[in-house]
Amino acid sequence: MSLAHVILGLLQEQERTGYDLKTECFDQCIVHLWPADQAQIYRTLDKLEKQGWITCTVEIQQDRPNRKIYRTTAPGVAELTRWLQTHQPLPTLREPLLAQLHFAAQLPDAAILPLLEQELAARREKLADCEAQRSRVALEAAPVLSDDGATLRQQELRQRVLELMIQREQTYLEWLQELIEAIQAKAV
Amino acid sequence: MSLAHVILGLLQEQERTGYDLKTECFDQCIVHLWPADQAQIYRTLDKLEKQGWITCTVEIQQDRPNRKIYRTTAPGVAELTRWLQTHQPLPTLREPLLAQLHFAAQLPDAAILPLLEQELAARREKLADCEAQRSRVALEAAPVLSDDGATLRQQELRQRVLELMIQREQTYLEWLQELIEAIQAKAV
DNA sequence: GTCTTATATATGATTAGTCATATAGTAGCA
DNA sequence: TGCTACTATATGACTAATCATATATAAGAC
Structure with a gap:
């Protein structure tokens, strides 16, 4: 699944929360490249964490809900590098x-x-x-x-x-x- | 779902079996327009039949498996015409x-x-x-x-x-x- | 004699993506 | 006071699509 790898790529640039990913990345620069909705982002973050490709630390905030800040792990970066060099099949487009x-x-x-x-x-x-x-x-x-x-x-x-x-x-x-x-x- | 409407369009041209749709239409002219695999075609035919937009007659064959020949109904053609005139949202492409x-x-x-x-x-x-x-x-x-x-x-x-x-x-x-x-x- | 290809339909399992809604606190506005 | 918007995460329900496999018969290749 490429969404996981796009998130991996974004987290390797910079540590981010699910909310950051949605509002700063997917709603802005990635919209036309790989659209993803909020539910899918959070579920993919869970999956990536279980895989050991990202980790998170919880930042406790008083005035706002707590944030889960994600960053890539060494295996995560390795996986990203592997994926970046792997040819993907042409997308099937339906217009x-x-x-x-x-x-x-x-x-x-x-x-x-x-x-x-x-x-x-x-x-x-x-x-x-x-x-x-x-x-x-x-x-x-x-x-x-x-x-x-x-x-x-x-x-x-x-x-x-x-x-x-x-x-x-x-x-x-x-x-x-x-x-x-x-x-x-x-x-x- | 647009696959249903593509099938409706194909059946309106000519009565066909699921196998015909797959081998003559989807594998040849529709591949680059709206790819669909065999399982999806048969399931969509079932759905269209339940909707009353297509009907089928079974042709009993001795030397080969029986064929279910599908054709559009009046409500089916009406639905196709409606769909043909309805603007669809731009497809989200992921490359x-x-x-x-x-x-x-x-x-x-x-x-x-x-x-x-x-x-x-x-x-x-x-x-x-x-x-x-x-x-x-x-x-x-x-x-x-x-x-x-x-x-x-x-x-x-x-x-x-x-x-x-x-x-x-x-x-x-x-x-x-x-x-x-x-x-x-x-x-x- | 076995293996593959063609004809024909059906179903189980899973993934990817979408839509809606829940929770919960703060801030600003009217 | 109530309404909306922002920040932040989570989950249920569903649709669309994909992958694999099952069934059954016949023809042709090797």
Whole structure:
């Protein structure tokens, strides 16, 4: 399961609580990479702890609920390193809109077009989100110009990953727009 | 659940058995659109039948196991039409390689490159598969030039869907190649 | 004679992911 | 005073998907 390894990766960067993981990582930078909900994060933390790949210390707080701060162990880091070098099978992607279009020929234009328009709007939002994230990573990168090579390399790799996600969304958007135009021009 | 609707769409085209669905549809044209394994197909057929959206008749065969031939019912077609016009939320995609790269900065080039090369090979295979399918659909389309508009529209839509899948794979491949070159040139 | 492949359906077990809800204290707002 | 929002963890219930295996017959390969 890759979620476990993503969490391992995040905890290796920095010790964190489940809440931190959710609000700082999964809701922000990891959303488009590996979405995970709160329940799954906490359950995976339990699993990782039982595996011995992470440990936790409880921080008792007076004004707020106690926090369980997790960090990686030596076997955890070893497992992460192993996973990082292991080729994963291509993800199976299921795109509802494409499945719909595969069967949509019988529908009139007036039924197909709204579907495409809604997808267009949703995709534009996602693209904007990825672009905003790219800007944030770029800003992070600036102050580290004098930093060590590893950090630079990380920024560069993450930028590239974002770049791909943005390009893919752009491809999708252009395709959608062309399809909409073709249908409007009665070419489909 | 969209699998149910994909099956509904396939059965509306033509009556079929679970085995037909698996071998003719899901293993061939639907693989890259909505992969499904045999167990899931049979269980979904049961569910659709209980829902009253499909019915089946058993064909008794002497030399081979009996076949359960499924077809859509009127409520089933109505449900398909409703679904075809209902906007579905964007799929959440989880790409293991991108997740790995997000954390891969610490790895030496010699560890990252094989990962990228393996992905490249797998993606090339997938692209070839999609392109082969596009050729098949194009061949199907040729004899129907004189056919009714609905069939032409269907071919056109399916071509467009395939076109997008191909474009997305090409984008991915180009990105991968650029990344490999950048790493080899020590630019990352 | 055995092994594999094709035809055909069914089910048990498990994992991964989602949705909802519970608990519990603090802080700010109206 | 009550309402909402934030911090923080936990669990029950469920769906979707995957993996393995069972059953049964026939045809063809070696």
